[in-house]
Structures are given as structure tokens and as C-alpha cells.
Amino acid sequence: MLAIDPDASNDGSCACTGSVGGTCCKEQPQEQQEQEIVKNEIESLKIIYSSLTGTAKTFGEELKRQLLAAEKNITIKELELVDITEYDNDDLLTETSVCVFLLSTYNVEGPLDWFTKWLRDIRYDWRVDRLALQKLRYAVCGLGDSAYGDEFNVASQQIDKWLGQLGATRIYPLGSCDKNADQKAQFDEWARQFINELHDKQSLEFSPAKIEYGSDGEEEDEEDTEESSNNKEIDVDGSGDEMLDVEDMGKMAGKLKAAKANRAREEQEFETAQAKAKRSIGTDEGVVKKANQPRAMVSPMLHKNLTKQGYKIVGTHSGVKICRWTKSALRGRGFCYKHSFYGIQSHLCMETTPSLACANKCVFCWRHHTNPVGTKWRWQVDDPKFILDGAMENHYKMIKQLKGVPGVKADRFQEAFTIRHCALSLVGEPIFYPHINEFVKLLHEHNISSFLVTNAQFPDKIAEMELVTQLYVSIDAGTREGLKKIDRPLFRDFWERFLDSLEALADKGQRTVYRLTLVKDHNTEELDNYVELVRRGRPSFIEVKGVTYCGYSGASNLTMANVPYHHEVVDFCQKLCDKLGNGYELAAEHAHSCSILIAKSDFKINGEWHTHIDYNKFFELIKSGEPFTDMDYVAKTPDWAVYGAEAGGFDPEETRFYRKNRKAEAAAEAAKTAATVAAEKAAAIASA
CATH class of the missing domain: 1.20.5 (Single alpha-helices involved in coiled-coils or other helix-helix interfaces)
Structure with a gap:
């Protein structure tokens, strides 16, 4: 580097005090001057991503774009974007490229599992050289969700640590981007700092000290302390000698004793810090400390993703969306299964939720897990009236946009501007909303029926829930292992919560429903367990529906092979009723949706099924304030909707529409x- 003399004159003469080859810098040829400013060259850089929902891949593409834009200072001869599922793990042992790992880490099965297991095995395999990855230069950025608590980004943390302990050179510290915050902004800042680090050639050079000591400078795991002390070379005076003079052994013993005491002290301080409250409220030396204000559930990035999928976001944590059956009903092409089972006309129904957050990440979730998750409410809370007014306003706006769709019937288009039903099942966990009872009361005041679905993880909320038109609980598996595999819940005591929720449902004394989504090769063989669950909760109805395949999202491994045929759903329901005995029977069906309704025999009055709802009667009972039961507002099920009818649950007054070849x-x-x-x-x- 050229040294500048601050006292040099400003007369246009050269101010350099050094020269190259004895020649003033101004007198050097232009080609030689340009060599003084040399780009940092990187032979190869790989961006290796592990993605569940596509976020890590998107961020990887963004990082690649930023690296290409930084060509002014960095030259990357070969730049690759690699899916970790397509990367041969064994290649890591001879990898010379700079590797950036963008890893989506959740407590569910995912594409990262195999790599994590492989890296852990070689890290703790005594037969593997502790400097096996000494040629690797790397950086790790984890993408996760803080709702998982201690498991937040745990895989990326471990991978970052293990790579360093195997001798790899860390270029930039571990990034940790939270989906429950502004994840994109966090990643952009990490990426900016990482690229800045690439400008420094020294940061890409391998440190000999790391080779000598076989560590990335971090504390070794406790289980490796003894082994490490035997393997590490000791170099007190920096000479590189492996031998230690006898007279220096006393000094070394003292240093080892001090190091051991320091480590014990640091561990104690860490434990103490963990036990302290994360936020304090009150005064400290006369300074008032304010608690952090709750943030909005829907971050800017989530808002963008959900809006792109057709959601209308209401306030900070609610949403509304037009159902495809609403569009079908407006065109006279049929209603959803709720019309066959309960007499709901889809164009009069609004699908919404006062809580986009959920405590599960089900494998069959048709929202592809773009909504937030959580086990407790830690966000801002919007007023129930504000949510309802916003949901209705946005619903009507979306209905209005359909006026130009070919086939929309004028009479139904006008009817659609009077909402009669509300399906609280859009996404997330509606019962999670702190003011759910007030919200449902507002619905009933507008003469809007309420159909609320919960995932059976909040038993206290079910017990506190006041009257709704119909209360659903999803039972997606009959065993603890099955529920964990299908629903992938966040709660550690998810099974106990699940059972408590069913027992709370049994005490409601109103119309209750078990919703069971059949997934082939997942939960279709658990009949005996389902029988036990039905006896525990004693629901009025059991809805059994074949899973809907929503395309590959990376968030689950379901395919069309997991979707049962309607006759398979019928067979499952018949076997379930046989095992339940005389208390339940197949009552109605909607073959188009692969759905069957199993009802208590009480709803078969004088030989005829009465699964439909008398909505006017329901509102009268609500306004009376008198107690009532699920049998007080029943209505007769039409013949075309009864199980076994030729129509298969399709209203004969509608026009059946078939796509080509269907x-x-x-x-x-x-x-x-x-x-x-x-x-x-x-x-x-x-x-x-």
C-alpha cells in the first residue's frame, strides 16, 4: 500500500513517500498503476439453501443477485445456487469453494435433516480427522421462527458450530432471521455485511492457528474436553514446538487451572443470565424502563405473501378471502359440502379468521405455512367490531369484483351482499383470538351464523367458548405419533392438550363436530383409536373428508397418491360406524368433495335425517337467553343430500359443470x- 505524506505540497507533484521498484507512482506505467487496485478474486462460491416453503431459495436468489452486482470490488469466477438435497455431502470434505448456507430450520421433518445428521456424525466420529474441513470457508444464515422457543434456528446454530470445530474457516458470524419479525430486512442486513467481508482478502485466507489447534476458536463441547486436551498441540511461546520444557510445566498447569476456573465462571454467568427476565419494567437508578410494545402479527413480508395468495388482511392479525365455492354458487354451479350437510348456501357465506396464527403446521395445510405460528398471544390485539367491519367490507369488495365474471347470476349476486353465515376456518386458529366470544356475539347480532374450527390445542379456550352455531375440532390422527407426524404441533404437551380439548367439547351441550381429514398412508389405519376419541368427546357429527392435494410447496411430502377416492372414504366411514355400534350412522354425503357426514342416531327423527339447521330458530333461541341444546334448532335433510342418494349430495337445482375430460x-x-x-x-x- 502507498503511504501518503500529509505534509506534501499541493502543487500537483507526487505526494507518495514510497515507490514501486524505485519509481514514483506517477511515473509508473498505467497498467502497473491499475495493478495497485486489484479486485478480490474468488474462484468459486456456492449458495447452498435448505427450504421448506421457498423462502430460503428466494433469499438465495437475492444474495446471488447482490453478489453479481458487487462485481466492482469482487470477481467471482463461478457462482452457483444449490439445493442442499442435491448436494453430495461427501463433497464437503474436499470443498474449496466459499460456501454460504441459507438454512430454514423448524422442528418438523425437512430437507435439512439428512445433512444435519451427516455433519453431526462426522463431528463426533473419533475416526474422522478434526481438521477434515480445513479447506472450507463458509458462512451460515438461519431462517426460522422464534415461536419455537429453544428450537429457534437450532439446526443452523449446530451446523455453524460443527463446521468450525471441524477446521472450516468462518467468514462471517451466524445470521439468525426471524419469521415473526421483519425477516427480509434482517437477511438483507446480514447479506450486506457478509458481502462487505468478502471485499477483504484477508477474511478469505485460512488461519494457520486454526489448523494447529483444531478448533474454530469456540469452546469445545463438555463431552470433548478430555479428548481435545489430548489432541491439541500446546504452543506457549508461539514457536510451534510440540515439546514443553520441564521448568515451564508449572506455569502451564497454572494456566490450565485458571482456564478451567474461567470456564466454570462463564458457565455460571450464562445460567444466571438465562434465569433473568428478558424484559424489566420499573426504575433503575432513576431511569424509567418501558416494556416493549407488542408488534403486529402480520409483518410486511407476511402481508405481501398472503395478499399475493388472495387474502385481504384486516388490521394486524385478521384476514378474509373468497372461497372458490362462493364463485361456483354465484354461477349456479353448486355449493360446498356444508350445503348438503347443514343447508348453507356458499354465496351467502364469508370465510374469515380473527387470528392468522396457528399452533400447528399440518402437512396438508393448503396455505403452505405462509401464516405465522405461536403458542401464546404476544401480538397487538384489534377490537372485535373493527375486525368484523373490516372483514365484511373486504368480503363485499371481493364479491363486487366478480360482477363481470361470465355466468354470474344477477339474483345471486344481489343476495351475496347479505352475509348469512361465517366460516371461522380460513387459516390459523380463530379460538386463539383473545376476544373470540365478543366476536361471535357480534356475528349473531348481525344474524350471521358461526361455524368455528379449532385444532384442539387450546382446551381452556374451548371450555370458555360461549354458544356458536356449530363448534368443530380437527382430529387428524388417533395416536400421539400420528398427530405429531400429521399436524406437527408446536406444543410439547400437544397430545395431552388434544385429549383435554375433546373432553372439553363433550361438556359443551351444543352442536359439535369432529373434522377428520383422511390422508392415505398416514391416518387411514387408525380405526380403533378413532373410536376411542369419539367416545371421549361424544360429538354430534363426524365429518370425514379426503385430503385435498394443493400442489408441492416444499412444506410437506404429500402427493396425489395420498388423496383417497370417494369410495375409500365411504369404506372408512362404514367401518368406523360398525365399530362405534348403534350410536352413529352415515347420514349425508358430498361426493364431489369426497366428504361423508356421520351423525348421532338422535338426529334421525321418525326415520328421516335432520342434520340441517333452522337458522331463524337458532337466532331466536340466542336472543331469548334461555338454555337450549343441539336438538332445538334442527331441520330436515333434503333427500338428494342423504347418504346413498343418486345425486351424491349435489343439489339438483344447480347446474353440474364438468371440465374437459372430467x-x-x-x-x-x-x-x-x-x-x-x-x-x-x-x-x-x-x-x-
């Missing part, structure tokens, strides 16, 4: 279902 498939499926039902009836007659 009519023949639908006819074949209907024939197959009819044949199955006929065979079952024949077998039943024969056995009788």
Missing part, C-alpha cells in the same frame, strides 16, 4: 362408488 372420469367414479355401495348392501343382507 365428465367421463366422474361417471366412472360414480359407477364405482355405486357398485361398492351395492356390494356392501348385498353383503349385509346375506349376513343378516
Whole structure:
């Protein structure tokens, strides 16, 4: 580097006090002057990402774009974006590229699991050289969700640590980006600092000290202390000698004793810090400390993602969206299964939620896990009236946008501007909202029926829940292991919460429903366990529906092979009723949705099913203030909706619409279902 003389004159003469080859810098050839300012060259850089929902891949593409834009100071001859599932782990042992790991880490099964297990194995395998990754230069950025508590970004933390302990050179400290905050802003700042570090050639050079000591400078794990002390070379005076003079052994023993005491003290301080409150309120030496204000549940990035999917965000934690069945009903092409089961017309129904957050990350979630998660409410709380007014306003705006859609019927378009039903099942956990009872009361004051769905993780909330038109609980598995595999809950005591929720449901004394989503190869073989769950909660109805495949999102491994046919759903329901005994029967169906309604035999009055709801009667009972039961507002189920009817639950007054090449498939499926039902009836007659 050239040294500048601050006392040099400003007369245009050269101010350098040094020269190259004895020649003044101004007298050097232009080509030689340009060599003084040399770009930092990197032979190869790989951005290796592990993504569940696509965020890590998106961030990887953004980092690649930023690196290419930094060509003024950095030259990268080869720049790759690599999915960690396509990266051969063994290549890491000979990797010479700069590797940036962008890792989405959650407490669910994902693409990162195999890499994490492999790296852990070589880290703790005594047969593997402790400097096995000495040629690797790396940086790690974890993308996670702080709602997971101690498990937040734990995989990326471990990977960052293990890489360093295996001799790799860390270019920049571990990044930790929280989905429950402004994750994009956090990543952008980390990426900016990382790229700045690449400008410094020294940061890319391997440190000999790290080779000598076999560590990345971090404390070794407790279990490795003894082994490490035997393997590390000791170099007190920096000479590099492995031998230690006898007269120096006393000094060394003292240093080791002091180091051991310091480590014990640091561990104690760490434990003490962990036990302290994270935030304090009150005064400290006359200075008033204010608690952090709760933040909005929906961050700018979440708002962008959800809006892109068609959601209308209301306030800080609520949302509303038009259901596809609403569009179908407006065009006279049929209603959803709730019309067959309970008499709801889809164009009069609003699908919303006062809480976009959920305590599960179900494998079949059709929202692809873009909504936030949490086990306790830690966000801002909006007023119930504000949420309802905003939801209705946005719902009507979306209805209005459909006026130009071909086939929309004028009479239904006008009817749609009077909401009669509210499905609190859009996404998230509606019962999680602190003022859910006040919200439901507002619905009833507007003569809007309430259908509330909960994932059975908040038993206290179910117990506190006041009257709703119909209260649902999702039972997606019959065993602890199955529930963890399918719902992927955040709570550690999820199974106990699940069972407590079912027992709380049994005490409600109103219309209650078990919602069961069938996923082939996941929960279709748990009949005996489901029988026990039904007896525990004694629901009025059991809705059984085949899972809907929503495309690959990276968040689950479901495929079309996991979607059951309607006749398979029927077979499952028949077996379930047989095991339950005389208390439950197949009552209604909606073949188009692969849905079956199992009802208590009490709803079969004088030989006819009464699963529909008399909504006017319900509102009268609510306003009366008198206690009532689920049998006080029943209505007769139409013949076309009853199980086994030729219509299969499709309203004959609607126009059946088939897509190309689907009519023949639908006819074949209907024939197959009819044949199955006929065979079952024949077998039943024969056995009788």
C-alpha cells in the first residue's frame, strides 16, 4: 500500500513517500498503476439453501443477485445456487469453494435433516480427522421462527458450530432471521455485511492457528474436553514446538487451572443470565424502563405473501378471502359440502379468521405455512367490531369484483351482499383470538351464523367458548405419533392438550363436530383409536373428508397418491360406524368433495335425517337467553343430500359443470362408488 505524506505540497507533484521498484507512482506505467487496485478474486462460491416453503431459495436468489452486482470490488469466477438435497455431502470434505448456507430450520421433518445428521456424525466420529474441513470457508444464515422457543434456528446454530470445530474457516458470524419479525430486512442486513467481508482478502485466507489447534476458536463441547486436551498441540511461546520444557510445566498447569476456573465462571454467568427476565419494567437508578410494545402479527413480508395468495388482511392479525365455492354458487354451479350437510348456501357465506396464527403446521395445510405460528398471544390485539367491519367490507369488495365474471347470476349476486353465515376456518386458529366470544356475539347480532374450527390445542379456550352455531375440532390422527407426524404441533404437551380439548367439547351441550381429514398412508389405519376419541368427546357429527392435494410447496411430502377416492372414504366411514355400534350412522354425503357426514342416531327423527339447521330458530333461541341444546334448532335433510342418494349430495337445482375430460372420469367414479355401495348392501343382507 502507498503511504501518503500529509505534509506534501499541493502543487500537483507526487505526494507518495514510497515507490514501486524505485519509481514514483506517477511515473509508473498505467497498467502497473491499475495493478495497485486489484479486485478480490474468488474462484468459486456456492449458495447452498435448505427450504421448506421457498423462502430460503428466494433469499438465495437475492444474495446471488447482490453478489453479481458487487462485481466492482469482487470477481467471482463461478457462482452457483444449490439445493442442499442435491448436494453430495461427501463433497464437503474436499470443498474449496466459499460456501454460504441459507438454512430454514423448524422442528418438523425437512430437507435439512439428512445433512444435519451427516455433519453431526462426522463431528463426533473419533475416526474422522478434526481438521477434515480445513479447506472450507463458509458462512451460515438461519431462517426460522422464534415461536419455537429453544428450537429457534437450532439446526443452523449446530451446523455453524460443527463446521468450525471441524477446521472450516468462518467468514462471517451466524445470521439468525426471524419469521415473526421483519425477516427480509434482517437477511438483507446480514447479506450486506457478509458481502462487505468478502471485499477483504484477508477474511478469505485460512488461519494457520486454526489448523494447529483444531478448533474454530469456540469452546469445545463438555463431552470433548478430555479428548481435545489430548489432541491439541500446546504452543506457549508461539514457536510451534510440540515439546514443553520441564521448568515451564508449572506455569502451564497454572494456566490450565485458571482456564478451567474461567470456564466454570462463564458457565455460571450464562445460567444466571438465562434465569433473568428478558424484559424489566420499573426504575433503575432513576431511569424509567418501558416494556416493549407488542408488534403486529402480520409483518410486511407476511402481508405481501398472503395478499399475493388472495387474502385481504384486516388490521394486524385478521384476514378474509373468497372461497372458490362462493364463485361456483354465484354461477349456479353448486355449493360446498356444508350445503348438503347443514343447508348453507356458499354465496351467502364469508370465510374469515380473527387470528392468522396457528399452533400447528399440518402437512396438508393448503396455505403452505405462509401464516405465522405461536403458542401464546404476544401480538397487538384489534377490537372485535373493527375486525368484523373490516372483514365484511373486504368480503363485499371481493364479491363486487366478480360482477363481470361470465355466468354470474344477477339474483345471486344481489343476495351475496347479505352475509348469512361465517366460516371461522380460513387459516390459523380463530379460538386463539383473545376476544373470540365478543366476536361471535357480534356475528349473531348481525344474524350471521358461526361455524368455528379449532385444532384442539387450546382446551381452556374451548371450555370458555360461549354458544356458536356449530363448534368443530380437527382430529387428524388417533395416536400421539400420528398427530405429531400429521399436524406437527408446536406444543410439547400437544397430545395431552388434544385429549383435554375433546373432553372439553363433550361438556359443551351444543352442536359439535369432529373434522377428520383422511390422508392415505398416514391416518387411514387408525380405526380403533378413532373410536376411542369419539367416545371421549361424544360429538354430534363426524365429518370425514379426503385430503385435498394443493400442489408441492416444499412444506410437506404429500402427493396425489395420498388423496383417497370417494369410495375409500365411504369404506372408512362404514367401518368406523360398525365399530362405534348403534350410536352413529352415515347420514349425508358430498361426493364431489369426497366428504361423508356421520351423525348421532338422535338426529334421525321418525326415520328421516335432520342434520340441517333452522337458522331463524337458532337466532331466536340466542336472543331469548334461555338454555337450549343441539336438538332445538334442527331441520330436515333434503333427500338428494342423504347418504346413498343418486345425486351424491349435489343439489339438483344447480347446474353440474364438468371440465374437459372430467365428465367421463366422474361417471366412472360414480359407477364405482355405486357398485361398492351395492356390494356392501348385498353383503349385509346375506349376513343378516
